[in-house]
Amino acid sequence: DSIQNTFHVTPLLFIVPIVVIVMIVRKAKPLTALFVGTILAGVFAVIFQPEILMKVAGSDTMNFSSAYKGVMNAMTNSVYIPSGNEILDENKLFSAGGMEGMLSTIWLILCAMFFGGIMQEIGALQKISDTLLSVAKSTFGLFASTTATCIFFNGTASDQYLAIVVPGKMYQKAFQDKGLAPENLSRTLEDSGTVTSILFPWNTGGAYQSKTLGVATGEYVWFAFFNLISPIMTLIFAYFNIKIRKLVTKKSEV
Structure with missing residues (x-):
């Protein structure tokens, strides 16, 4: 429940890794596959996780500026998303280091x-x-x-x-x-x-x-x-x- 309450979980999110896997199987260039996967992940985050992006961006409204800032912060900086679940938050399950890590x-x-x-x-x-x-x-x-x-x-x-x-x-x-x-x-x-x-x-x-x-x-x-x-x-x-x-x-x- 904590995961569903925090994130918008949908099978459509599997499209991003599937696209990357298909590109790898078809022997696409590594930089191309990584770039496409990164861009798709950012787009899907804007579509399916707008509330999370607003938290990451530190904004109260969802607009182009907050969406861009949220996506870039998630990619480059250390990000921690509290879920309200004591066990999950204690182990920092919803955290990532980005490129900084x-x-x-x-x-x-x-x-x-x-x-x-x-x-x-x-x-x-x-x-x-x-x-x-x-x-x-x-x-x-x-x-x-x-x-x-x-x-x-x-x-x-x-x-x-x-x-x-x-x-x-x-x-x-x-x-x-x-x-x-x-x-x-x-x-x-x-x-x-x-x-x-x-x-x-x-x-x-x-x-x-x-x-x-x-x-x-x-x-x-x-x-x-x-x-x-x-x-x-x-x-x-x-x-x-x-x-x-x-x-x-x-x-x-x-």
Whole structure:
């Protein structure tokens, strides 16, 4: 009852996420899908939640100015909507941080990008890759080096994307020289770069998860079984040569 008394609940509100999902399925550009979803959400808020917008805007009347201010405040600032229910209000269920709530994560992403760019430009990444490749003599060694590099970058570069892109560039030629198909490198990057980012509290992935869940990284890390086991399974598969595809070269026609 508290939700229905506070908001105008109708199945028509599902139109917004459905439109976004359809655009994603049809492989629309991410910025386009986000922009359309944001605009539609603002329009639907004006149509179905005018009272809420007036509260957010701090206005007693609904007009263009209050509607615009309410939508922009909801998108950019921290918003809290009291419902009159003691339990819901105590847990601040109807609250959102907007873009303001994500600024700490954005700063971390920017710092990680700057750090990674500097490391690449001064040649530090190339030096690291050359050292690791000199040790990776076997196929298993190559997989192990790639896995270790991804985890290393998640812990030092503090950004998931750098932990995927940089090792991918570093080991692309090495996988080709070993006669290994590109999907082996791609799978290793995902298994060790993508999933381990949330295990580091200073990484953008860990910071986002901790901020979203409201749980410290050190508390949930021991329950992230998939993230902990995934790199190990990659090494096991590489050691026993399971699902390791070879590079197929097309013979030139005579």
